[in-house]
Amino acid sequence: MTQHSALSTQHSIVICAAQVPFVRGGAEELVAGLRQALAARGYAVEVVALPFKWYPPQAVLTHALAWRLLDLTEANGRPIDLVIATKYPSYLVKHPNKMTWLVHQFRQAYDLYGTPYGDLTDAPEHRRVREAVIHMDTMALGESRRRFTISANVGERLARYNGLSSTTLYPPPRLDGRYRSGEFGDYVFTIGRLETIKRVDLLIQAMCAVPSGIRCVIAGAGPDRSRLEALAGELGVADRVTFLGYVDDAAVVDLYAGCLAAYYAPYDEDYGYVTVEAFKSGKPVVTARDAGGVLEFVRDGETGRVVDPEPACIAEAIGQLAVRRRQAQEMGAAGAALVRDITWDRTLEVLLAP
Helix, strand or coil: CCCCCCCCCCCCCEEEEECCCCCCHHHHHHHHHHHHHHHHCCCCEEEEEEECCCCCHHHHHHHHHHHHHHHEEEEECCCCCCEEEEECCHHHHHCCCEEEEEEECCCCHHHCCCCCCCCCCCHHHHHHHHHHHHHHHHHHHHHEEEECCHHHHHHHHHHHCCCCEEEEECCCCCCCCCCCCCCCCCCEECCCCCHHHHCCCHHHHHCCCCCCCCEEEECCHHHHHHHHHHHHHCCHHHHEEEEEEEHHHHHHHHHHHHHHEEEECCEECCHHHHHHHHHCCCCCEEEEEEEHHHHHCCEEEECCCEEEEEEEEEEEHHHHHHCHHHHHHHHHHHHHHHCCCHHHHHHHHHCCCC
């Protein structure tokens, strides 16, 4: 194959994925969606996934080496025509026709370094790991014949830290085509893996000042759930905070359809499916000024509310949406128009263009 040549359905494609066992998130959703979309269009496609462990810090280098040692040029005598890498360290794989659709790098070595959300410290061994990761990334991502990022935020990090250019290509949410808009109900909805960096605690704290008729519904699981449940109890808002845990697809669609608004205010998010899912459901999003990729969609006063990452500010934003239902509807409609073209047809047209 020549560089950037168009692929026919006779060509074989391998999607490379790094998988933390028993953990599923946005990256896994992208890989599954991409595989399904390619297969539905007749491509021979397979996912190659290796387990990933980020602790102790030296483990991230071992896992990078595992990818570097793989031979994905052929399978059972049949050439593999294209590999699509996704997140660290899958793009360390070697292949003459490697493309990267970058979900994110090992953020501990980049934008999370030196923050409360990062595990790497200024210890000499940690600095060496960080330097090695940045060096490997620059080399391996530089090998990619085409580089896409799932958001402009991820692309900006790639340019800032590694000096590499990329094209932004937003992935569609998993249930695209099923979302619908319903009544603007009495609850704010959020969904995702419950981790500190997602800052669901700000929403729970905000419930102390949100009008009494409004509650919040939280779907998803994760290591932060027990702390969040305890926090709701300590603040006396447990009766207004519902933890659903895992919910099935039909329930997700219904919960988006019936909410007043979605809350999604993680710290410097890569992309954020919640934002696109909410907009495809015709609902506004409440987020924070430092939420990263979310801000590529949420425009304050137009498609949602963008406020300081403080419970009082979040409470005020939710309260305003509760009393200005017409404005909430207009914001949701504007959001729906903004993400209308984020579909697999459009995504694959760009991804596989000659």
